[in-house]
Amino acid sequence: MTNRIRIATRKSPLAIWQAEYVKTELLKHHSDLQVEFVALSTRGDKILDVALSKVGGKGLFVKELEVAMTDDAADIAVHSMKDVPMQLPQGFELPIICEREDPSDALVSHHFNSIEALPQGAVVGTSSLRRQAQLLAIRPDLTIKVLRGNVGTRLQRLDDGEYDAILLAAAGLKRLGLEARIAQRLNKDDLLPACGQGAVGIETRQGDERIIQLLKPLYHRETALRVSAERAMNRALDGGCQVPIAGFALLSDDQLSLEGRVGSVDGRQLLKVAEQITLVGSDDEQLAQAEQLGLSVANKLRSQGADALLAELV
Ligand SMILES: NCc1[nH]cc(CCC(=O)O)c1CC(=O)O
Secondary structure (H helix, E strand, O other), rough: OOOOOEEEOOOOOHHHHHHHHHHHHHHOOOOOOOEEEEEEOOOOHOOOOOHHOOOOOOOOOOOHHHHHHOOOOEEEEEEEEOOOOOOOOOOOOEEEEOOOOOOEEEEEEOOOOOOOOOOOOOOOEOOOHHHHHHHHOOOOOOOOOOOOHHHHHHHHHHOOOOEEEEEEEHHHHHHOOOHHHHOEEOOOOOOOOOOOOOOOEEEEOOOOHHHHHHHHHHHHHHHHHHHHHHHHHHHOOOOOOOOOOEEEEEEOOEEEEEEEEEEOOOOOOOEEEEEEOOOOHHHHHHHHHHHHHEEEEEHHHOOOOOHHHOOOOO
């Protein structure tokens, strides 16, 4: 059927929000399109009791969706760019990156309205090594406690009193209508976001032109340039989303800047590199320049010892 598109999606509320978002945007541009959902469980949704970094985090949330596309049970998969492995398997591409939501991390707490206000030794929930490394770099006295599950599950565990505060992506909270729970949006000097955080990407079968044409209006150039730089850096450092790596790019006119960080999980070391370039030429050329910027920041992090820090993890 030529006027149909099937979206493979995980069943979590955030994944469903993202699939609904893509459906709504598609219908704005193609009012007669038939959009269907194919809801799937992924391995990452099933293993909830172990830190993701310990169960081979790479691609845990993505693979089942790709199988559905290979089997022609679905046409596209909608992902949080933060969760997409740096190398896609053969036969797939990520042609569309949508407009970014707030990329920052957020502190959620019933009693404390900022990191500064947390008492000595307070218990903070996160399973992100990136959040852990950067938080301990500014507050080495804090106690980090594992926290996994969907956003709703994590909030429930905070409400149950297991933590003094937890860290979540602001984007996820906003999308689920939970913005009111944000006690503090963390600035990027304190907590640099994850590569791709806050951006939704759409994966297709490689070269599936009918589908890619339908999706084109959802492409957001600024977000694509920023996320391309961030992901190129992460790829060059051989990191997935379960490593203490942060990467965040900004575009202002033709100036693309990228900051990258690699930390030790105890927060004692935190390497920081920032660089800026002027974009020139066609869209494709600019995307290539964004990736070059990512490589350059990764190389500088390497020359400061990033490999040794990342090697300690395995
Ligand atoms: N790793 C889970 C995940 N993947 C994307 C988001 C939030 C939304 C986004 O970054 O696009 C979250 C939750 C969180 O980190 O709090």
